[in-house]
Amino acid sequence: MSKIIKIAVDAMGGDNSPKKIIDGINHHYKSNTNTFYQIFGDKEKIQNYINQLPTSSFEIIHTKDLVKGTDSPLEGAKRGKNTSMWLAIQSVKEKKSDIVISAGNTGALLVISKLNLKMIENIDKPALSALWPNKKNMSVVLDLGANIECSPKNLIDFSIMGSSLFKSLYPDDTAKVALLNIGSEEIKGNETIKETYQQLNQRNNTDFEFKGYIEGNQLMNGDVNVIVADGFTGNIALKTAEGTANFITSELKKAMTGNIIGKISSLLNISNLKKFKERLDPRLYNGAIFIGLDSPVIKSHGGTDYIGFSNSLSVCTRIVTGNLIEKIRNNIS
Amino acid sequence: MSKIIKIAVDAMGGDNSPKKIIDGINHHYKSNTNTFYQIFGDKEKIQNYINQLPTSSFEIIHTKDLVKGTDSPLEGAKRGKNTSMWLAIQSVKEKKSDIVISAGNTGALLVISKLNLKMIENIDKPALSALWPNKKNMSVVLDLGANIECSPKNLIDFSIMGSSLFKSLYPDDTAKVALLNIGSEEIKGNETIKETYQQLNQRNNTDFEFKGYIEGNQLMNGDVNVIVADGFTGNIALKTAEGTANFITSELKKAMTGNIIGKISSLLNISNLKKFKERLDPRLYNGAIFIGLDSPVIKSHGGTDYIGFSNSLSVCTRIVTGNLIEKIRNNIS
Numbered sequence: 001m002s003k004i005i006k007i008a009v010d011a012m013g014g015d016n017s018p019k020k021i022i023d024g025i026n027h028h029y030k031s032n033t034n035t036f037y038q039i040f041g042d043k044e045k046i047q048n049y050i051n052q053l054p055t056s057s058f059e060i061i062h063t064k065d066l067v068k069g070t071d072s073p074l075e076g077a078k079r080g081k082n083t084s085m086w087l088a089i090q091s092v093k094e095k096k097s098d099i100v101i102s103a104g105n106t107g108a109l110l111v112i113s114k115l116n117l118k119m120i121e122n123i124d125k126p127a128l129s130a131l132w133p134n135k136k137n138m139s140v141v142l143d144l145g146a147n148i149e150c151s152p153k154n155l156i157d158f159s160i161m162g163s164s165l166f167k168s169l170y171p172d173d174t175a176k177v178a179l180l181n182i183g184s185e186e187i188k189g190n191e192t193i194k195e196t197y198q199q200l201n202q203r204n205n206t207d208f209e210f211k212g213y214i215e216g217n218q219l220m221n222g223d224v225n226v227i228v229a230d231g232f233t234g235n236i237a238l239k240t241a242e243g244t245a246n247f248i249t250s251e252l253k254k255a256m257t258g259n260i261i262g263k264i265s266s267l268l269n270i271s272n273l274k275k276f277k278e279r280l281d282p283r284l285y286n287g288a289i290f291i292g293l294d295s296p297v298i299k300s301h302g303g304t305d306y307i308g309f310s311n312s313l314s315v316c317t318r319i320v321t322g323n324l325i326e327k328i329r330n331n332i333s
Numbered sequence: 334m335s336k337i338i339k340i341a342v343d344a345m346g347g348d349n350s351p352k353k354i355i356d357g358i359n360h361h362y363k364s365n366t367n368t369f370y371q372i373f374g375d376k377e378k379i380q381n382y383i384n385q386l387p388t389s390s391f392e393i394i395h396t397k398d399l400v401k402g403t404d405s406p407l408e409g410a411k412r413g414k415n416t417s418m419w420l421a422i423q424s425v426k427e428k429k430s431d432i433v434i435s436a437g438n439t440g441a442l443l444v445i446s447k448l449n450l451k452m453i454e455n456i457d458k459p460a461l462s463a464l465w466p467n468k469k470n471m472s473v474v475l476d477l478g479a480n481i482e483c484s485p486k487n488l489i490d491f492s493i494m495g496s497s498l499f500k501s502l503y504p505d506d507t508a509k510v511a512l513l514n515i516g517s518e519e520i521k522g523n524e525t526i527k528e529t530y531q532q533l534n535q536r537n538n539t540d541f542e543f544k545g546y547i548e549g550n551q552l553m554n555g556d557v558n559v560i561v562a563d564g565f566t567g568n569i570a571l572k573t574a575e576g577t578a579n580f581i582t583s584e585l586k587k588a589m590t591g592n593i594i595g596k597i598s599s600l601l602n603i604s605n606l607k608k609f610k611e612r613l614d615p616r617l618y619n620g621a622i623f624i625g626l627d628s629p630v631i632k633s634h635g636g637t638d639y640i641g642f643s644n645s646l647s648v649c650t651r652i653v654t655g656n657l658i659e660k661i662r663n664n665i666s
Binding site for chain 1: 564
């Protein structure tokens with residue numbers, strides 16, 4: 001039997017919690033029976049939704065305190081050590097769990113994680129990363145907003161952490177790193193990015209291939225799979241991609257259902273459209289990964305449903321199985 | 334009869350020129366008979382494609398010299414004062430034309446324009462702007478890469494220039510300006526953007542409404558129509574939107590033509606899909622507008638076809654009719 005993976009779950013964060021969290025756990029467990037869930041939150045509410053889950057596969061740590069979605073990061077932290085979020089993070093700190101996940105307040109999650117967990121040695125700043133679809137598979141993109149100002153050292157750390165994350169998730173593929181920039185020529189971009197380019201070019205990269213610069217319009221080609229930017233640039237790119245995708249799919253919906261012919265042919269075409277929707281389903285790559293601390297911290301989107309949360313739990317499984325933290329430690333030194 | 338609008342056209346830039354340029358002129362003239370085209374380039378080649386255009390509506394200024402698409406901006410400028418691009422810019426400098434357009438090398442166009450044309454008084458830096466579709470209509474976005482580092486003064490200038498451009502193109506609408514940022518709260522973003530926010534909030538904006546910050550995922554909602562960013566951020570956003578749109582439409586195409594049912598229903602649905610394609614046709618908003626100089630300079634996409642070039646010519650018409658430069662002068666002071 002494979003090693004038991006212990007996941008600390010903040011059950012109270014995000015919309016429609018704890019229902020969607022526990023439904024997500026139920027769904028995840030079906031294909032991941034080697035999981036033990038430490039569930040933090042309101043015991044009475046949580047128990048309503050637990051079904052079919054063997055009692056040996058979970059424990060509920062009761063607390064009524066919680067961080068609200070509307071809290072500022074500091075307000076969230078000030079709600080104290082008895083919130084479901086804090087207690088879940090405490091669990092990985094004390095090595096009672098391998099990884100922690102929350103669908104709650106992102107800012108508070110980052111602050112409470114930084115307060116409790118140590119940085120990995122030689123990493124200066126942790127980064128927020130996520131998965132994006134591309135024409136071939138998936139890319140890791142970071143930083144998505146944890147650090148507005150970044151030095152070349154930070155961006156190199158992000159390259160190492162991002163490629164370690166990629167290799168944890170896709171052990172059979174080669175990590176290919178590129179810096180997000182406004183042109184593919186060496187001379188373009190700001191000073192930080194140009195200096196990072198030089199240093200990455202001279203570094204002996206055994207953990208990844210360095211592919212130079214990438215422009216926004218090539219992000220989804222699949223030629224590279226680890227995309228590195230400062231948190232301001234990365235956040236702008238992520239959100240713009242999201243906005244563009246929403247705009248196009250809403251225009252498409254309008255066009256497809258505009259008249260009776262549209263409706264009939266959309267119906268006929270439903271299995272193809274379903275495939276299209278599945279390919280672009282944001283629940284598939286739901287969840288951001290906060291890396292650089294000595295335990296992995298996973299943020300599921302607050303607005304996702306139980307399928308999305310279950311997918312984030314699968315990311316947890318793969319990160320623990322792939323030994324992310326150990327990979328970063330080996331590659332950074 | 335309405336005033337004659339004089340457009341200086343570099344006929345030699347971009348793919349498949351001068352054919353697509355002249356075809357574009359032929360097409361534009363049909364609904365814009367109050368136009369006079371000063372056409373710069375290889376006379377013999379140009380004359381092959383001129384048809385139906387009354388001789389009173391154009392003149393060809395012959396030159397064999399041209400800027401290549403592969404030139405660096407400086408190499409392009411060094412090709413000298415006898416290139417079709419330089420001569421076209423010279424024409425607006427000498428007030429022989431109202432506006433200049435090229436589908437050639439963007440960097441060279443910016444450099445040669447800056448060498449020849451004066452800045453509008455009180456504007457420190459010119460900006461590259463473009464039109465983006467949104468759920469309601471179109472937005473002006475700037476800067477798209479002319480200035481990597483920007484001060485609050487630059488961003489305020491861009492707000493004024495962008496809203497003047499918007500009002501020239503859409504005289505009946507109100508210009509609504511927002512700063513592209515990574516959060517909608519006042520405290521987010523870098524120092525420059527926060528300082529700009531404060532100054533725009535305190536300014537007596539009679540020429541536009543200031544709507545605060547906008548995140549990438551709201552860019553296409555249509556709640557604002559002038560989006561301001563430094564050239565690095567704006568370029569990342571534009572290119573990412575372009576890449577995302579390409580990715581989604583290629584996935585859609587795959588899904589729609591994957592099997593026989595898909596093919597049949599796509600055929601049935603062809604008029605709806607056509608509407609969708611038309612709505613998103615990049616030729617509709619082809620062309621960047623270089624603003625801040627005392628004559629407007631229009632860059633058509635090098636890869637577009639004659640329809641796209643004709644649409645850029647229509648942008649020229651509306652900018653001249655809308656008195657863009659005068660509007661900027663009035664609003665900046």
